[in-house]
Amino acid sequence: MPVEKHLPTKIDEKVPTAARMYDYYLGGKDNYAADRAACEELDKVVPSTRRLALNNRRFLQRAVRVLAEEYKIRQFLDHGSGLPTQDNVHQIAQRVDPESRVVYVDNDPMVLVHGRALLQQNEHTAVIHADMRDTDGIFSHPETRRLIDFSQPVAVLFNSVFHCIPDSDTDGPLAVVRRVRERLVPGSLMLMCQLVSDDPEVRAFVTDFMDKVTQGNWGRVRQEKDVAEWFEGLEIIEPGLVEVSTWRPDNEVVPRQLTYEWVEFGGIGLVR
DSSP states (O other), X not given: OOOOOOOOOSOOTTSOOHHHHHHHHTTOSOOOHHHHHHHHHHHHHOTTHHHHHHHHHHHHHHHHHHHHHTSOOOEEEEETOOSOOSSOHHHHHHHHOXXXXXXXXXXXXXXXXXXXXXXXTOTTEEEEEOOTTOHHHHHHSHHHHHHOOTTSOOEEEEESOGGGXXXXXXXXXXXXXXXXXXXXXXXXXXXXXXXXOSOHHHHHHHHHHHHHHTTTOOOOOBOHHHHHHHTTTSEEOTTOSEEGGGSSOSSTTSOOOOOOSSEEEEEEEEOO
């Protein structure tokens, strides 16, 4: 049986969170001194992290546009969505079709507060407070059932979030992917990427550091082969599984990941 999920209900500004650290790297203002200090320590070993975060955000934006324009997806379920920033999933999808529906899922109470304030005027979008591993709770949530019709294709997003959960036969990334995939109809798509490194010292340092500063709200930095395993049984759309700044770039001069102590690696798989 899946382990019981603990959902924080109060914002603790003294304990860094991955969502607020990501917000800081993207130039946001919804972060605290503890988050910024953690980023500064992280940068000493993996100095390309800010560029990595920016490139990952651009990847998400390109991917959502492709899913909406080319695959005609009108329903999005975004796990571990993080704090609202510029050009969020619903904004991109609703530019293609104003009727597009988006459910954001996050366990960080700060995401819930800011997300609901931003989205309260958008009836086709919702933010729910849940652990991304709680597939039953997410799929049966009243807001999910209000907005998402699972008899139709859905885009399920796990963008740069699986490194936040540990390995487990019941609740690790592979188990979560399998639970979600079995609920999706053909034509649905799954976006999945995470932080990977070929360097065992980098993997060990970042994993230990983030586990310590977030007080256990972390999994591990993995390898490309781990990510590839999640896509088994899916048809991986072009250009395949790649470092994400190279995934369907808008042009030849877009920012690329120039340093490789760690990278964001993944792609999109189609359910057949």
